[in-house]
Amino acid sequence: xxxxxxxxxxxxxxxxxxxxxxxxxxxxxxxxxxxxxxxxxxxxxxxxxxxxxxxxxxxxxxxxxxxxxxxxxxxxxxxxxxxxxxxxxxxxxxxxxxxxxxxxxxxxxxxxxxxxxxxxxxxxxxxxxxxxxxxxxxxxxxxxxxxxxxxxxxxxxxxxxxxxxxxxxxxxxxxxxxx
Ligand code: IMP
Ligand code: MG
Numbered sequence: 497x498x499x500x501x502x503x504x505x506x507x508x509x510x511x512x513x514x515x516x517x518x519x520x521x522x523x524x525x526x527x528x529x530x531x532x533x534x535x536x537x538x539x540x541x542x543x544x545x546x547x548x549x550x551x552x553x554x555x556x557x558x559x560x561x562x563x564x565x566x567x568x569x570x571x572x573x574x575x576x577x578x579x580x581x582x583x584x585x586x587x588x589x590x591x592x593x594x595x596x597x598x599x600x601x602x603x604x605x606x607x608x609x610x611x612x613x614x615x616x617x618x619x620x621x622x623x624x625x626x627x628x629x630x631x632x633x634x635x636x637x638x639x640x641x642x643x644x645x646x647x648x649x650x651x652x653x654x655x656x657x658x659x660x661x662x663x664x665x666x667x668x669x670x671x672x673x674x675x
Pocket of ligand 1: 539564594595596597598599600601602603646647648649653654655
């Protein structure tokens with residue numbers, strides 16, 4: 497798998513150092529508040545597991561599954577919620593966790609859906625944020641790393657459901673990405 501990468505952007509030690517900082521910020525902010533973390537499947541699973549174990553607060557964890565990509569590297573723009581019932585968020589402080597903020601389509605749709613359930617507050621935490629312009633007006637309150645426009649895999653991020661289990665984050669070799 498590692499040989500399919502053109503270059504490594506963040507190795508495991510670098511990711512873990514950043515998670516220590518993010519977890520400290522989040523812990524300070526949500527101290528004494530009713531925190532519910534909503535992790536977006538499948539991309540945030542590994543990030544979520546490593547981040548939450550660094551947050552020594554009582555919290556509830558729920559997951560949401562959405563689909564938008566249908567296999568390519570460009571978002572289709574349409575978000576489908578896969579579960580029947582939404583997590584119970586009313587009156588709670590919500591922190592949404594996702595792998596990457598790209599066009600913003602996914603997170604804008606999720607935030608709007610959860611906001612309609614009247615939580616106390618909603619914030620967004622992403623491992624990665626692409627610097628290029630969003631299609632939707634959404635930003636993250638906590639960001640692991642800002643990156644350029646390239647397509648990345650590893651540490652939860654996939655290309656056609658592969659590479660999620662790579663311990664680092666890297667840029668996939670161009671010839672492996674379908675045009
Ligand atoms: P958005 O709706 O365009 O912001 O896209 C968000 C989703 O697209 C993420 O949750 C990822 O699943 C996927 N995605 C966007 N960019 C990348 C990338 O560079 N590598 C892997 N997945 C990506
Ligand atoms: Mg994906």
